[in-house]
Amino acid sequence: MTLVEEVRRPAPSGLAPLAVDVDGTLIRGDLLAEQALVFLRNPLRIFTLLFWMLKGRAALKRRLSESVEIDVEALPVNEELVAFIEAERAKGREIHLATASDALVAAKLAARFGFVDGVIASDGVSNLKGEAKAAALTKRFPGGFAYAGDAAADLPVWRAARETVVVGARASTLKAAEAIRPPLAVIPRPRIGARTVAKAARVHQWAKNALVFVPMVLGGKALDLETWAVTLAGFVLLGILASSTYLLNDLWDINDDRRHWSKRDRAFASGRLPIAAGLAAAPIGILIALGGAALIGWGAFFALLGYLVVTLAYSFRLKQVAVLDVFTLAGLFTMRLVVGVALAGVVASPWLLVFSMFIFASLSFAKRHTEMVRVALAGKDKAAGRGYIAADAPFLICMGTATGMSAVLVMVLYIFNEAFPAGMYQTPGALWAFPCVLFLWLGRVWVLSGRDELHDDPVAFAVRDRPSIALGVVMALAFVAAIAPVGRLW
Template sequence: MTLASMPQSDGARRGPAEGLPPLAVDVDGTLVRGDLLAESALAYLRGNPLRIVFLVMWLVQGRAILKRRLAERVDLDVDGLPLNEELLALIETEHARGRQIHLATASDAMVAGKLARRFRFIDGVIASDGATNLKGEAKARALAGRFPGGFAYAGDHRVDLPVWRAASETVIVEAKPGVRKAAEAIRPPLAVLPRPKLGARTVLKAARVHQWAKNALVFVPLVLGGKALDPVAWSEALIGFVLLGVLASGTYVLNDLWDLEDDRKHWSKKNRAFASGRLPIVAGLVAAPLAIVAALVGGALMSGEVFASLAAYLVVTLAYSFRLKRLAVVDVFTLAGLFTLRLVIGVALVEVPPSPWLLVFSMFIFASLSFAKRHTEMARVAQAGAAKASGRGYVAADVPFLIAMGTATGMSAVLVMVLYIFNEAFPAGMYKTPAALWAFPSVLFLWLGRIWVLSGRDELHDDPVAFAVRDKASIALGAVMALAFVAAVAPHGLLW
C-alpha cells in the first residue's frame, strides 16, 4: 500500500510531545462541514454538465481513481470551505499543548494537501493516493503503521469505527446517536462534540419555501379571467400553486449547489444551508431531482398545457442558473420572463384566455424589481472596494446604469397600466366601476418610487419581492390596490 503523506513546515519537524499521542483528524463532515468529493465533482460539472460521463467512467474504475482524476482537473477553493469552528478550537488547543496534528482523510492527497496549507498547525497529511481509498479499515491500518506508539482520532461517521478501535484516544465529532454510542463503547472519549439539531427551519429555508409567495401570481389569471367565484378553478389553481412551489424549490436547491463557491464569497448568501455546510451536498443532489420529477408528474396528470408550462419554467430556470445569470441584462430579462411564466401557468391551470396587457405589464414590473436586486448587489460590491461581483455579469461601474434601467422599466409598467385602463378597462365594460382602477397606476408609482429610494439608500437588502411582503408601507399600498379592484368589479351599491 502506498500512502500520500505531506509534512508541513515547522510543525512537521517536531516530535510528538511526551504522553500526548498525535491527533489524526478526519476531514469530510468533521473538520470541514461538507464532502470534498462532492464539492470537486460539482466544480468539475460547472465547466460542462456533460462531463458526468467521465465521472461515471472514473467511478467504475474505483473511488480512489475518481478522486485523483478530479483532483488533477479541479482547482477547488479550499479557503472558502466551511469549517467546524468548535473542532478547530479543540485542535488549536491540543496543538498548543504540544500534540502533533495530522489530517487523515479519504479525500485525495492533492486536495488534502492544499487544505492543510490553510492551517499553520498541520504536521502531516495521510490521504488517498489514486490507488488506495483511505477509508475505514484502510485508514485504521495506515494510522496504526504510521503511529505505532498510539494516536488519537477525530471522526464523525460509522465508517470511522475501525479507526477508533485502532486508536488510543477517541474524539467524536457531531456523530449520529448510534455512531456515538458505538464509539463510546470502544473507550471513554477524549472529547465529544454534540451533533447540532437540524431544524425544519433550515430545511424550509434551503427549499426557499418563503419564495412560494411569488407563485401567488398563478391566481391572478383566475381573478382577472372572471372565475373568482368558481370553487373548481380555485382548487385547480391551488394544486398548481403547490406543484409550482415544489418545482421551484427543486430548482432553487440545484441553483444553490451550482453556486456554492460564489455564494461563499457573498455577504449574505454564505449563510445559506448548503454554502455554510449545515445541509450536506448529497442531500440536495437527491432531493432536487425528486422534487422536480414529482412536480412534472403532477402537472402531467392535470393537463398537457400545465405540464408544458411547468416544463418551460424548468428549462428557463435551469438555463438561468447554469449560464444566463452571468450575462448582464440577459439575467434580468430572464427573471422577468420567469415571473411572467407564473402567469402563463395560471392561465393553463384555469383555462382562461391570456391577456397581452397583463403579460407585457408583468415583464416591465418584474424587470424593474430585478434591476433593483442587481443594483443592491452591485452597490455593496462597490462599497467593499471590489470591481466585480462573483458569478455576475456586472461591474461596480454599472450602478448608475442599473438605476436608469430599473426606473425606466418601472415607469414603463406604470404606463402600460394607464394604457390598459384607457384602451381595455373602459371600452370593454369588464368592470362595474372602471374609474376605481385609476388607483392602480398611482399606487404603483408610489410603490416603485419607494423601492428605488430604498435601493439607493442601501436599505432594500437582496430581494425586493421578499422585502415587499414584510414592509408595512408596501402591504398598506397593496391593500389599497385590492380595495380599488373590489370597488371596480363590485355591483353598484354593494359596497355601501
C-alpha cells in the first residue's frame, strides 16, 4: 500500500498532473541519508539501524521517520526545477510529490512548498520505487500523468507516464528516457568537478600542515634528503587524514552549516556532493593515512592517531564549549609540530610548543570573534553549534589580543634565553625581527577582525593578504640571515 494525501484540488486544466520525485530531483540530496545521518549522531545506534535494515527498506524508512526530525526547511532544493514547477502550476497543472521516501517525512517536505497538491510515498510496508511507483501513479491518475525524475530506477515510471521531465540524470539515463519519448523538459545534471571535491576536502587547508617541516629545519636537518623525504610523505598523509576529518566534520555539522551565512555553500550542505560519498570517502582516507604512518614508524603512527582522536573530539563535542574549543584548536596546530618531531626524529623544543599554543589560540579567537560579529550583524544572538553568543565579542577580542601578545613575549624570552646563550645561530641578532613582525601582523589581524574585514579563517586570510605575505617574507629573510655565516652582529 502507499499513502495518498490530498492537500487540495485545483480546478481541472486539461493538463496531466505532474508527479515529482524528491531525492535527487526536487531536493539536492537523499532524505533517507539525511535521516540516517541525524540518527547516527549517536554512533551506538548503528546496531539498531542494521536491525531495522533487516526488516526491509520501507520499514527502515518508517522507523527513521518516526525516530528523528530533519530540518526540511533548510534542505537544498533544485531551484531550476522549482521554477519549472511553479510555471506549470500557474498553467493549472496539479503538482504531486511521488517519492520512495517515507510518507511521514514527505508530508513535512510538501508543507514547505505552496504548489504541492498531494503526496504519494512509501508507507512502511511498500517501498514506492520503480515498478511500484509506476503502478501507484497509474492507479492514482488513470487519465495519465507527467513525471519528473532523475535516475535509472525512474525508467518504468517514465514508460507509464504521458509526459517526461528529466532532472539531473546521468547521460545514460537521459538517453534511455529520450528513447521512450522526447522529454517535456530536461534540467541538466550539476557538474561535480575536481574543484568541488577539493573544496570539500579543504585541500587549501593543507597549507597548515607545513608546520610539520618546522621541527626538521629547527632541528638542524634541513639539508638531510632522507629526512625531507620522510617529512614530505608525512605531510601528505597528514593532509589526507585532515581532509577525511573535514568531511566528517561537514557531515556532522550539515544542518548548522545550512543556516550559516557562508558555510551553507559547502559541498554537502548545498547538496553538490551526496552524503553517501562523504561517508564512504572519510574512513578510506583515515585508513590510508594511518596505514602509511605505520609504515614510516610507530612514532608517526601514534602522532597521527592522536591528531585524529583530538580532531574527532573537537568536531563532535568540544567545539560547542566556549574557550575549550579555542584551546583544542591551538592544540591541533601544535600537534602538527609534534607530528613533524616524530617524522624528523628530533627533540621537541618546549619554546616552540608553548609559542604555538599562544599564537594559534590568538588566531582561533579571531576566527570566533569574526563569527560572532557576523551573528550580531544578522540580528541573531547565538551561532548554531558554537558555545558563544554575540555579546561575547568584546571578551573574544580581549582573549585574542592577550594570547597574541603572550606569543610575542614567548618569542622574546626564547631569543634571550636560548638563541644567544646556546650559540645556535651565526647571527642571532637577526632574530629580533621576529617579535617585531609578529607584533605588526597580529595587530593587523585584530584591527581587521574588529572592523569585520577578516576572513573566517585567519590562516587562510594570511596566505592571500599581501601585507601578511610581505611580513612573512621579512621573517624568512631574517631567519636566513640568522643562520647564514655572515658574521656575528652581537
